[in-house]
Amino acid sequence: MTVYHGCNLNCRYCYEHRANKDANSMDFEVARNIITHFMEADNGFDNNEFQFFGGEPMIVFPLIREIVDWFHTQSWKKGHIFFICTNGTILTEEMREWLTQNKQCVAAGISLDGNKAAHDIGRSNSYDLLLRNLPFFKETWPTQPAKMTIYSETIPYVADSIIELEEMGLYFTANIVFENIWGNAKQKRNLLGMYKKQLLRLVDYYACHPHLEPVGPLLQRDLEYINLPNRKIKVSDGDCQRYCGAGHEMVMVEVDGTTYPCHRFAHWITNRTAPSAPINIQKGWKPESCAQCNFITICPTCAGFNWELNGDTGIRTTYHCEAFKLELWASAQLQAIRLGQCEPSDLLRLSGHEKNRIKNRLEWILEFAGKEL
Ligand code: SF4
Ligand code: SF4
Structure with missing residues (x-):
């Protein structure tokens, strides 16, 4: 209200x-x-x-x-x-x-x-x-959780901010906005380069603090749900999921x-x-660039912003695309490090479901984490 x-x-x-x-x-x-x-x-x-x-x-x-x-x-x-x-x-x-x-x-x-x-x-x-x-x-x-919103002017402070909030013992989430904050092509390249450096600093920080849960959703992308080529989810009518409760659970x-x-x-x-x-019921993956994307199953989208810009809740805005992929890449790096930090005894205690999740994550990490973005 x-x-x-x-x-x-x-x-x-x-x-x-x-x-x-x-x-x-x-x-x-x-x-x-x-x-x-x-x-x-x-x-x-x-x-x-x-x-x-x-x-x-x-x-x-x-x-x-x-x-x-x-x-x-x-x-x-x-x-x-x-x-x-x-x-x-x-x-x-x-x-x-x-x-x-x-x-x-x-x-x-x-x-x-x-x-x-x-x-x-x-x-x-x-x-x-x-x-x-x-x-x-x-x-x-x-x-x-407190809510930390990231936009162009705050990108240079992302790592310092998140480290400071962690050191304060605060529970919080962090996300970048959907809006077009990126400016022209050159400005966008610079901002994305800066964002990548910030994310890598955070990967190092969380690697050195294995007791801390990485900040979500920024560094907690659900890698096991990515639509890898060998696990192709049928991308057609009926397979699309709502990203949020707008107009359904939410009024x-x-x-x-x-x-x-x-x-x-x-x-x-x-x-x-x-x-x-x-x-807010997506009948097909749109636009075409997203329909062909393996990350669409976990990529966030805002039905309201889609409606404002495209006049259709299901036609996605893509301003956040490259930043989101950087977050995936950083999440993959961090999860690879975290898996390497597990004690063998911890791994033995995992349930079948958890082992399966790790296997799926590993597939993704092997596919993607080492690539240069
Ligand atoms: S915005 Fe980018 S990452 Fe998200 S589904 Fe579309 S192409 Fe994929
Ligand atoms: S429409 Fe956008 S702002 Fe509204 S709940 Fe969904 S994601 Fe959030």
């Missing part, structure tokens, strides 16, 4: 620049009706997760508290969890106290784009504000109660009317 369109920051890559600021915050009645609808709907789901989204939802903390407190006065047949997507910079004593009391059913996830140098580039110099509150988020929801509700498959489909982002159902 987008509960508020305003924000105390002005992040560089945020869609909220395009939002209609006249319709700013959700009314309690709208939230109550939506929640009641989904908690009572006979739709096959026994549990609902309600996310408070913005802008910065903590600016309307009294509304969030009113919604959750009301929710707990009712009796429901379905399970629930509330989640707050926040920039983590606004946290009063009152908020801390309420969040701590409700942490079993209200979780919060922060956006943290790396170390201070990287974070401050695009997120309104808010690193110091966030750092002050970081221990609270880390201690209250230790298994909730986004605007401040005025309008629904979209996910926030990326809002008309003020795409300048298009959202597709009518069924949406």
